[in-house]
Amino acid sequence: MIVAIDGPAAAGKGTLSRLLAEEMNLAWLETGSLYRAVALRVLRDGSDPGDSRAAVGAAGHLDAGDLSDPELRREDVGQAASRVAAISEVRAALIGFQRRFAHRPPGKVRGAVLDGRDIGTVVCPDADHKIFVTATPEARARRRFLQLRESGTPVDERQVLAATVERDARDTERSASPLTPAEDAHLLDTTNLSIDAAFATLTAYISGSSD
Ligand code: DC
Numbered sequence: 001m002i003v004a005i006d007g008p009a010a011a012g013k014g015t016l017s018r019l020l021a022e023e024m025n026l027a028w029l030e031t032g033s034l035y036r037a038v039a040l041r042v043l044r045d046g047s048d049p050g051d052s053r054a055a056v057g058a059a060g061h062l063d064a065g066d067l068s069d070p071e072l073r074r075e076d077v078g079q080a081a082s083r084v085a086a087i088s089e090v091r092a093a094l095i096g097f098q099r100r101f102a103h104r105p106p107g108k109v110r111g112a113v114l115d116g117r118d119i120g121t122v123v124c125p126d127a128d129h130k131i132f133v134t135a136t137p138e139a140r141a142r143r144r145f146l147q148l149r150e151s152g153t154p155v156d157e158r159q160v161l162a163a164t165v166e167r168d169a170r171d172t173e174r175s176a177s178p179l180t181p182a183e184d185a186h187l188l189d190t191t192n193l194s195i196d197a198a199f200a201t202l203t204a205y206i207s208g209s210s211d
Contacts, residue, residue: 001026001104001111002126002205004119007133008168008179010140012190012198013115018135019199021113021204027105031116031123032081034094036073037066039080042060049083052090052152059084060102075163077150082167085117088176089176098123117171129206133198134183135191 003020007013014030021028038058039049047054071077084090098114102124106194114123120130132186141161171179181187186205190198 001126002124002183003111004124004127004130004185004187005113005115005133006121006130006181007115008117008118008135008137008140009169010144011133011135011144012195013133013182013207015195016131016199016202017115020202021194023203024113024206025110027101027107027109027112028079029101029112029114031094031098031114031119032078033067034062034097035081035085035090035129036064036070036077038084038090038094040069040071040077042064042078042084043077048061049080051085052087055084055087056093056174058090059090061175065115075153079167080165080171082170086170088175091118097125098205101152102127117179118177120185121180125182130182130185131202131205132185133188133190136158137161137188139191140164143150 003026004014005017017028017030021025022064038055041058042049042051044053045054045058049055102114103110116123120127120132125195138161141157141164144164145155145160148160188198188205190200193201
């Protein structure tokens with residue numbers, strides 16, 4: 001079974017995917033971590049994330065250790081990830097890994113859940129279930145702001161909102177695999193939903209009891 005969960009930053013994809021993986025015994029791949037790992041390598045080399053030669057070089061040299069680096073979660077790495085992700089050669093270098101993970105997931109599992117921006121449209125258009133998780137920019141910025149504050153990072157909520165809107169625009173307006181719902185995706189708006197309520201809706205979509 002392949003489940004594709006797409007949507008903008010901080011809509012709740014990661015939490016929902018993790019819960020789904022646990023509940024249904026699926027392997028989980030957060031595909032954003034691949035773009036973040038490319039971005040972190042580029043930043044550490046002192047290159048610009050918009051420099052396609054540097055980004056394509058980094059994409060060709062990723063290893064498993066890169067994907068578990070706690071620095072991947074940094075705000076500036078998220079922004080840089082969104083810039084390397086606009087380079088079509090970077091996307092081409094990462095698609096094989098994602099498809100292999102979806103079709104031959106590691107471990108004794110029933111299948112895979114992949115979350116990202118283009119899983120239902122480009123990486124796994126043949127996915128058994130596609131969900132597009134969204135929420136207003138204000139709600140997503142608020143969640144991100146609270147997370148950052150809790151982790152001890154001093155932030156201004158207006159700045160988080162501006163960064164969210166900027167990243168949405170870049171991810172949606174790029175020509176290479178832009179963020180957009182697949183035609184056959186279920187839309188799940190989490191603006192006014194608790195995680196429990198959103199997860200119940202997600203599992204209802206997957207079990208086919210809600211259309
Ligand atoms: O999901 P995330 O915030 O960790 O993703 C970071 C960036 O990576 C995001 O702004 C756009 C890019 N990305 C992408 O283009 N395609 C994906 N499948 C996943 C992430």
